[in-house]
Amino acid sequence: MQTKTKIKIFIGVISAIILAILANYVLSEVIALNGNKIDRVYVRDVLVKAEVVNTDARVEKGLGGRTSLADGRGMLFEMPDNDTQHFWMKGMLFAIDIIWIENGRVIGCEKNISPSDPRIFASPSDAGYVLEVPAGFCDRYSIKVNDEVKL
Numbered sequence: 553m554q555t556k557t558k559i560k561i562f563i564g565v566i567s568a569i570i571l572a573i574l575a576n577y578v579l580s581e582v583i584a585l586n587g588n589k590i591d592r593v594y595v596r597d598v599l600v601k602a603e604v605v606n607t608d609a610r611v612e613k614g615l616g617g618r619t620s621l622a623d624g625r626g627m628l629f630e631m632p633d634n635d636t637q638h639f640w641m642k643g644m645l646f647a648i649d650i651i652w653i654e655n656g657r658v659i660g661c662e663k664n665i666s667p668s669d670p671r672i673f674a675s676p677s678d679a680g681y682v683l684e685v686p687a688g689f690c691d692r693y694s695i696k697v698n699d700e701v702k703l
Contacts, residue, residue, distance in 0.1 A: 593628055593683060594702040595651065595658065598693045600685060606630035614684065616643025621686045628703070629682040637675040637682055641667050647687035651695065652679040658699040661690040 588603035588610070601624060605611050611629050615621060631637055639650055644667040652660040652675040660676040664687045675682070681703065689695065 588627075591628060591703065593626065594700075595683070595695055596693070596699045596701075598695075600624060600626040600683065602626040602628035602683060604628045604630060606632070608632075613643070614639075615648065617645070619645050621646065621648070621684075623686060626683050626685040626689075629684070631680055631682065634678050634680045636677065637679045639673045639682065639684075640671070641665060641669050648684050649687055649690045651683040651685065651690065651701075652676060653681035653683060653701050653703075654679045656701055656703070658695060658697055658701060660697060661695055663690050664688060 588605055590601055591604050593600045593602045603626075605614070605627060606629070611631070614629070615627055621627075629637075634654070637652065647664055647666050650662040650665065650673060651658055652662075654675075654677065659679060662673050665673070681701075683701075
């Protein structure tokens with residue numbers, strides 16, 4: 553095989569690899585591997601790239617069965633009814649913080665909930681959205697009631 557042909561093949565393979573990496577990155581910013589859409593959520597000025605769930609089945613499953621949640625990531629629940637929301641740790645394998653959201657504001661934060669915690673957590677009042685983030689998020693970023701949330 554000629555040197556020019558080898559160089560062309562090498563450049564083609566490297567280009568394909570770079571394109572595959574770039575496509576994977578771009579898709580991971582828009583759609584999670586499980587098909588959930590990813591949105592940028594700002595809690596005060598802190599960015600969370602959150603998977604959005606809004607069907608009964610996906611809301612019920614939530615983060616259950618997963619082994620972790622990377623820093624800067626979360627799951628945003630778009631609740632079908634603007635009502636008092638109830639969440640549990642069923643199927644959870646790691647600790648989280650739960651942020652209750654209504655009208656673009658934090659209305660409450662449950663901190664450092666252990667996966668073995670048997671309680672059912674209720675929003676302090678009606679909440680249209682719920683954001684689950686890695687444990688310690690609320691303390692690390694000093695998130696408090698009435699902080700602005702941009703969806």
